[in-house]
Amino acid sequence: MMSQRALVREPGAQFARCISSHPLHHTVNVARARTQHAEYATTLTELGLEVIRLPRDDTYPDACFVEDTAVIHSGKALITRLAKQSRRGEEDSVEELLQEYLPIQRIMAPGILEGGDVIRLPTRIICGISQRTNRSGMEQMQTYFGVPVEPIADPYLIHLKSHLTYLNHNIMLTTQVYTHHPILADFDVLVVPENEQYAANTLTINDTVIIPTGYPQTKQLIKDTGVFDIITLNVSEITKCNGALTCLSLLF
Structure with a gap:
């Protein structure tokens, strides 16, 4: 899907307290995470996107993972209901900004939905039913966007996009x-x-695929398609918080 803008937010002062099962979680370096995030945002700008920066949030440790807070499709934005109580509230500032650009609706209880479970395709959506998204959330999303939503259910899954990206x-x-x-x-x-x-x-931004540094076989796999340019970025500190490349932006 073609995007013109990316919404981002740099890691806040509490980033090292993020929700994470990573074995190196205790070694998170917030300053380095901010440097890596800045390189990420610069890359998006260089790829032609208008990068919109939300103010840093020092209250919520996971607030830089803005992907989870909204899903954008069909010219509309759906503000999610995050699964973890400790994260609820991250979405408020995202909603405030997005309503300047798009019609807005919110997921309502008992639905939970996180953007890390949502793969947006031009005419449909694939949605993980996981530890962070339930069927009520998925069904509300399908009703709001009016496009087919196909579920991949896995009770052991945190976010579908940890395994699958378009x-x-x-x-x-x-x-x-x-x-x-x-x-x-x-x-x-x-x-x-x-x-x-x-x-x-x-x-993926148009025909450029951004991948994390240190995965040469995957880089070659994508290169062999012959249709993509490839950029590698170091996101080591993001990784320690169970985050990844898509987690750091909302594209629209």
């Missing part, structure tokens, strides 16, 4: 977990090596 040109990048999932039957599927699973989360 590159454009009908190409889907996946871990081995979803290689043969029937929802992917109509796509050209690229499977990341088992030892490079983190690289399944990529961010």
Whole structure:
């Protein structure tokens, strides 16, 4: 999907207290995370996007992961209801900004929905039913956008985009977990090596794919398609907070 803008927010003072199961979580360096985030935002600007920066939020440790707070499709924005009580409130400033650009609606209880579970396609959506998104949230999203929403249900899943991202040109990048999932039957599927699973989360801006540094096999896999330019970014501190490339922006 073509995007003109990216909404971002740099890591706040409490970033090291993020929700994370990463074994190196205790080594998070906030200053380095901000440097990596700045490089990310600069890259989006260089790729032609208007980068809109929300003020830093020093209250919510995970507030830089703006992707989770809204889903944008069909010229409208849906403000999510985050699964973790400790994150609820992050979405308020996102809603305030997005309403300057788009019609807005909110997910209502008992629905929960996070953008990390939502793969936006031009005429439909794939949605993870996970630890962070339930069927009520998915159904409210389908009603609001008026497009087909296809579920991938997995109770062990935190966010679907940790395993699956859409590159454009009908190409889907996946871990081995979803290689043969029937929802992917109509796509050209690229499977990341088992030892490079983190690289399944990529961010495509038009025909440029951004991937994390340190995953050469996945980089070559994408390069071999012959249709994408590739940029690598170091997101080591983001990784320690169980974050990834798509988590850091809302594209519209």
